[in-house]
Amino acid sequence: MDHANLTKGIPEKKHQAWEKLLGAVETCRKCPLCQGRTRVVFGDGAMNTRLVFVGEAPGAEEDEQGIPFVGKAGQLLTRIFEAAGIDRKDIYITNVVKCRPPGNRVPSIEEMLACEDFLRSQIALINPSVIVCLGATPTKWILKTNESISRIRGKWFDWKGIKVMPMFHPSFLLRNQSKKKGSPRELTWIDIQEVRDRWLESR
Numbered sequence: 001m002d003h004a005n006l007t008k009g010i011p012e013k014k015h016q017a018w019e020k021l022l023g024a025v026e027t028c029r030k031c032p033l034c035q036g037r038t039r040v041v042f043g044d045g046a047m048n049t050r051l052v053f054v055g056e057a058p059g060a061e062e063d064e065q066g067i068p069f070v071g072k073a074g075q076l077l078t079r080i081f082e083a084a085g086i087d088r089k090d091i092y093i094t095n096v097v098k099c100r101p102p103g104n105r106v107p108s109i110e111e112m113l114a115c116e117d118f119l120r121s122q123i124a125l126i127n128p129s130v131i132v133c134l135g136a137t138p139t140k141w142i143l144k145t146n147e148s149i150s151r152i153r154g155k156w157f158d159w160k161g162i163k164v165m166p167m168f169h170p171s172f173l174l175r176n177q178s179k180k181k182g183s184p185r186e187l188t189w190i191d192i193q194e195v196r197d198r199w200l201e202s203r
């Protein structure tokens with residue numbers, strides 16, 4: 001991946017910090033997930049963005065390609081972005097953990113703790129105004145809540161001065177195809193438009 005292009009327009013010092021962080025993640029062996037990975041999945045998109053999406057963990061295709069959200073769920077997410085007028089190149093996408101958990105299980109607390117500094121550093125360097133948590137895992141991890149995703153999706157939270165909205169994970173939408181009023185797909189369509197509008201206001 002051409003990370004130099006993704007950091008275009010970024011001050012040299014920040015660019016260097018980003019490259020250093022990338023190097024640390026790519027060689028990281030801080031938790032057992034390093035043992036089963038093919039590639040580390042650092043993130044994808046623009047560093048000079050105000051909008052960041054955070055998912056749970058890489059899946060099989062992400063692990064193969066080293067890019068987040070490229071499998072079936074990622075393709076659906078990209079289509080949702082396109083329908084809302086959001087170009088993936090203009091935003092940043094990453095996960096709570098950067099290596100694939102075996103069998104796509106939910107990462108353990110220990111694994112998320114081991115990886116936490118990387119996500120924090122990414123967010124600190126990007127300095128977004130809006131973060132979207134995709135699904136229960138990043139929502140619980142970032143907002144420290146036990147509320148179910150279906151209760152708090154679409155709501156805005158303040159986290160360290162950043163507006164945070166939980167949304168359904170696209171893999172959940174793949175399992176729920178209905179587009180009827182009140183369905184997860186219809187609600188996600190409402191949510192993504194609100195996220196887009198908040199992001200455009202902050203640019």
Ligand code: SF4
Nearest residue numbers: 028031034099114115
């Ligand atoms: S998941 Fe995170 S902490 Fe664990 S090995 Fe991968 S990069 Fe390191």
